Amino acid sequence: MTRPISVQRAQPGMVKILGEMIDRVYRPEKTPGEGMPKEFPHLFHPDNAHNLFYAEINSIPVSMVAVLKQTAIIPGAHIPVASIGSVVTLPEYRGQKLATTILQSVFDVMEQEGQALCLISGDRDLYLRQGARKIGRMYTVHIDTAALARESSSDGAVRIIDAHRRQRYAPILAHIYQQENYRFQRRVDQMAILLDALWFKRPHFRQELFVIESESSIEGYLVVFVRESEPQHGVIMEWAGNRERMPWALAQVKRQMDLEHITFHIHAMDYWMQSVAMAQNWVMQEEPIQGTVKVANAAVLVHAYAAYLEEHGQDIISLQNLSGEALLSRLFGPPFEDSLNLPFILTDDLNYI
Incomplete structure (x- = not known):
């Protein structure tokens, strides 16, 4: 029975x-x-x-x-x-x-x-x-880091934020995240908890928080991880902020983490970042979220x-x-004649379960 x-x-x-x-x-x-x-x-x-x-x-x-x-x-x-x-x-x-x-x-x-x-x-x-x-649609971007620009910026830096200091950055990073379209709503306290989650502490799995700074402010951030089995392949779990500075920021991430390849996602409606990627000749592959x-x-x-x-x-x-x-x-969709093809959110972030 x-x-x-x-x-x-x-x-x-x-x-x-x-x-x-x-x-x-x-x-x-x-x-x-x-x-x-x-x-x-x-x-x-x-x-x-x-x-x-x-x-x-x-x-x-x-x-x-x-x-x-x-x-x-x-x-x-x-x-x-x-x-x-x-x-x-x-x-x-x-x-x-x-x-x-x-x-x-x-x-x-x-x-x-x-x-x-x-x-x-x-x-x-x-x-x-x-x-x-x-x-939904997004683009997966594959970068051979040898092609990233090597020049340094005279008006800023890309810094790894140590574990004990990450939560201090929650207010400004939450504000940057909140300016993004096609993302989840996220409060400052939620961001602080995510920045101290075990994602950053798992064995055989290195994950770092980088902030993109100018002389006067923080303009963006990236959360990058590498697996022990692929130590020279970096995957960006979440990113937000100034698109124009992203190629330079990725070059700094490559140098600091000793990477040969970087993968990240761009929303299908993020035409600004897509134009940056095309200008850099990065490989973009369209796929569902x-x-x-x-x-x-x-x-x-x-x-x-x-x-x-x-x-x-x-x-x-x-x-x-x-x-x-x-x-x-x-x-x-997927895109066809009778579909409105409305954009959905980019699910590639620290909230994804």
Whole structure:
């Protein structure tokens, strides 16, 4: 007889237990609770406990799905987005559709609670079966650092910020981040927590925060990591700020981290940075954003884009009546004649789960 699966929302006292459970699967080399919860401090925080969904067997949590509610800032629209990650079932309990059941419950709850979209950190068949799809466009940039300019700047510097000083930079870096289009909303206190997250402290994984300074101010920043297995390949996890200074800044990053290759992402609507990349002859490859997206609440989604849709003569009611997958295609593409090809956020940052 199949036992009924009851999906529960965590209370603050359960956050530690769930963090230890997920580390058994995703960070087995770490002391339970010292891996994923420290890498994703907003997700595994007592204040976010109610957004951790789990199932128990014999009073023991064995499967979970975590949600972080955020606001995507797009010119002319603020989109409530439920970022979904940390989807896990302990190995000995797999094959019982526990994660599928929890996901279905999460999607129902997010619809009821007025989230427009669910952004899922992956493209597993588990998500695709639930109607999640690849949307949005970005460019992956590949740079052979030998081609980066070697000249130095006489009116500034690019500096690594030591671990004990990162949080002091949260106010100015949050302000720079907030000036970006197509990003998540982020407060200063949230930025401070992210700058002290385990991403910066993982073994076999070097991650550094660089600030781009002029004589009078900080004009931008980059978060760059290298894996121990690829010590000369740098990946930019998050960046923001003055585009014109970016080639020079990357040259300084290359020198300070001894890199031969650098990879980072540019939003499809960031024409300024694209023009900089083209002027530098950097290789750009167009692709969907990271993760997959599912419509949570069609009415909320259409309402968020209402000003744009009405300006372009779209029938709001008919859009709301489309299936989730049809609505995704109609609004975001992939590009085709009947799609509005609306831009989505750049998910490549420290908030991504």
